[in-house]
Structure formats: structure tokens, C-alpha cells
Amino acid sequence: MDERDWQILKVLYEKKNITKTAQSLYISQPSLTKRIQQIEKEYDQAIISRGAKGVQFTPQGEYLVKCADEMLGRLRQIKETVQNMGDEISGTLRLGVSNYITRHKLPGLLKLFREQFPKVNYKVTTGWSCEVFDHVYNREVHIGIVRGDYQWGEAKHLLFEENICITSKEKIELQDLPSMPRIQYHTDPTLKSLIDNWWTRTFSEPPLIGMEVDKADTCKEMVVNGLGYGILPSVLIEDHSSLYHINLQNEKGKPLVRKTWMLYHQESLELKVVKEFVEVVKKLDFKNDI
Structure with a gap:
């Protein structure tokens, strides 16, 4: 079996x-079916069965699937190690990036x-920060x-900090929020x-949700339009x-802030491409330079 x-x-x-x-x-169904048959021939075992509920894996197939992540990870590690032996910075840099950073900062x-x-290539995975954190952790x-x-x-x-704030087109009072339409968004x-x-x-009653939208950028546009x-x-x-806008405060009266972090495993710095990327980012004023 290959990669x-x-x-x-x-x-x-x-x-x-x-x-x-x-x-x-991006392969044809006949090619995929033929490849699966070749795997089964190699191990002399059926690895899948097809039924009304779709493809089901046999115990032997389940075991091979468990090995897949380990094998792919090992092959990736070998490739990265070989590329890291050269003097030139090259190879594939694998990044996990939150949705906002992907849209507003990553291209620059x-x-x-x-x-x-x-000569560096990129493989970028995007999503909610909690998903990105799992990718880094694993x-x-x-x-x-x-x-x-x-x-x-x-x-x-x-990388930077930002305040969390009440935002509106016209001036509003904090105590009036429960009776005013709030634009909710997925985050x-x-x-x-x-x-x-x-x-x-702050309040003993729930917010009055006027509408729900897909993301914070859309919420902002709704606010801009009053x-x-x-x-x-x-x-x-x-x-x-x-x-x-009104900056939110915590229970101690200090601004409620959200921090944006770059996370990585220390051992990843052994790869030249990772080390160089980290050094470049550390030298930036991330919020203003890009």
C-alpha cells in the first residue's frame, strides 16, 4: 500500500x-473500486461491504483505517525531514487558521x-478557533x-488583543439593551x-434577538445600516x-478583551520552514502590518 x-x-x-x-x-468510481479490490487482494481479506446504509467496514478494514492516520503521519514526517535536510527553505507549511484571520490577515x-x-508551499485548514486548536493539539x-x-x-x-464592545449606528444606553433588537451571529x-x-x-432578562446572521462581518453590516x-x-x-460603541467590562471593571494567539509545538521549530515562519510573525505588528 502507498500513501x-x-x-x-x-x-x-x-x-x-x-x-x-x-x-x-478527484478520481473515478471505477478507479476507486479497483484500488479497494487491490488492497483486499494484498491482504487477502474483505475490508468493506456495501448495503442500504452505504459502505460498512469489516473488522479487518476497521483496523486498517486505524492505521491510516499513523501511516500518513509517518510518511508526512519522512517527507518533511528529507526536505529539511537541504540548505534552502522549502517544503509544505501546514497552517490552521481561524475564520476571521483567514479572511482579513492570512492573504497578506x-x-x-x-x-x-x-519555494514554500502551503496547506491551510480554516474553521472556528476551537477546531483549529484541535488541529494543532493533534x-x-x-x-x-x-x-x-x-x-x-x-x-x-x-499576536494582538481587542476589546469586545456594544456597537450601534446611534448612541444607546447600556441599561436599554434588553428592550432593543440585537443582531445575533454564529461565532x-x-x-x-x-x-x-x-x-x-449584567442583566436579569434575556436579550431581544431581532435577527440571526451567519458571521460577525454580516452583523457589522446590519449595524451599519441601523x-x-x-x-x-x-x-x-x-x-x-x-x-x-461601548467597551464591555468584566466584574472588576476592566475591559473585556479577546486575545489572538499563534500556537505551535516547540519541536516543530526543528523544521526550518516552521522556524522561519514563526520568526517572521514575531517581528510583525500583526494587527497593523498586514
């Missing part, structure tokens, strides 16, 4: 469907890094950029918890000086 075979097993186990697996791996950051190290990426505080015992670097659980805890400490207020990270409204 492609292990990848096929992993994706097929996730999709439980031949058609979806073939589409995901990668452009800056590529100007210095043109060593699926070299470096993660997350918003919010996580229990992390390895290397990390603070990372850590920010949602931060906002919800502040609200329950459709309600939002509770947003300050970085989103810095270019809208006309908006009224």
Missing part, C-alpha cells in the same frame, strides 16, 4: 460512500512570507492561529461564552469611526 491507498481508506471511512469518496479524491501574511521564501498542522484563550502548555505567541464557542457570561452578570445593535470584537469596527 494514496491510506488516504483512500481514511476518506472512505469518513464518507461511507463510494461516489462521495471518489469526488473528494502569506504574500509577505512567500516574497522571502518563494499535530495535524504545524502552526495554529486562534482567537480566544485555550489551555495550551506548549509554545505560543500573543466560536469561546467568544459566545464570553458575551453570554457578561450578559447574565438594523439593530451587535456585540462585536473591536477589530471589526475600527474602520467605521461613525459607529457608536
Whole structure:
């Protein structure tokens, strides 16, 4: 079995469907079926069965799937080690990046890094910060950029801080919020918890949700158009000086802030491409330089 075979097993186990697996791996269904048959021939065992509920794995197939992550990780490690032996900075840098940073900061950051190290390739995984944290923790990426505080015992670097604030088109009073329409949006659980805890400490009644939208950027646009207020990270409204805002405070009267971190395992710095990327980021004023 080669790297492609292990990848096929992993994706097929996730999709439980031949058609979806073939589409995901950009191969034809006949080619995928033939490859599975070759794996079964190699081990002289059936590894899957097909039924009304889709593809089901036999015990032998389940065991091979468990081996897939280990084998793919080992093959990736071998490739990275070989690439790391050269004098030139090259190879694939695996990054996990939160949604906001992906949209607003990552393109400029990668452009800056590529100007210095043109032979580096990138594999970027995006999502909520909690998902990115899992990717870093499980060593699926070299470096993660997350918003919010996580229990992390390895290397990390603070990129920037931002206030959490009530934002509206017109001036509003804090005590009036429970009776005013709030624009709710989907966000990372850590920010949602931060906002919800502040609200329950401050008010004895729930907020009046006027509408629910997909993300904080959409919420901001609704606020700009006077459709309600939002509770947003300050970085989103810095270019809208006309908006009224009130910085939230914790129980000690200090500003409620959200931190953005770069997380990585110390041993990852043994890879030249990771070390160079970390050094470049550390030299930046991340909030203002990109």
C-alpha cells in the first residue's frame, strides 16, 4: 500500500460512500473500486461491504483505517525531514487558521512570507478557533492561529488583543439593551461564552434577538445600516469611526478583551520552514502590518 491507498481508506471511512469518496479524491468510481479490490487482494481479506446504509467496514478494514492516520503521519514526517535536510527553505507549511484571520490577515501574511521564501508551499485548514486548536493539539498542522484563550502548555505567541464592545449606528444606553433588537451571529464557542457570561452578570432578562446572521462581518453590516445593535470584537469596527460603541467590562471593571494567539509545538521549530515562519510573525505588528 502507498500513501494514496491510506488516504483512500481514511476518506472512505469518513464518507461511507463510494461516489462521495471518489469526488473528494478527484478520481473515478471505477478507479476507486479497483484500488479497494487491490488492497483486499494484498491482504487477502474483505475490508468493506456495501448495503442500504452505504459502505460498512469489516473488522479487518476497521483496523486498517486505524492505521491510516499513523501511516500518513509517518510518511508526512519522512517527507518533511528529507526536505529539511537541504540548505534552502522549502517544503509544505501546514497552517490552521481561524475564520476571521483567514479572511482579513492570512492573504497578506502569506504574500509577505512567500516574497522571502518563494519555494514554500502551503496547506491551510480554516474553521472556528476551537477546531483549529484541535488541529494543532493533534499535530495535524504545524502552526495554529486562534482567537480566544485555550489551555495550551506548549509554545505560543500573543499576536494582538481587542476589546469586545456594544456597537450601534446611534448612541444607546447600556441599561436599554434588553428592550432593543440585537443582531445575533454564529461565532466560536469561546467568544459566545464570553458575551453570554457578561450578559447574565449584567442583566436579569434575556436579550431581544431581532435577527440571526451567519458571521460577525454580516452583523457589522446590519449595524451599519441601523438594523439593530451587535456585540462585536473591536477589530471589526475600527474602520467605521461613525459607529457608536461601548467597551464591555468584566466584574472588576476592566475591559473585556479577546486575545489572538499563534500556537505551535516547540519541536516543530526543528523544521526550518516552521522556524522561519514563526520568526517572521514575531517581528510583525500583526494587527497593523498586514
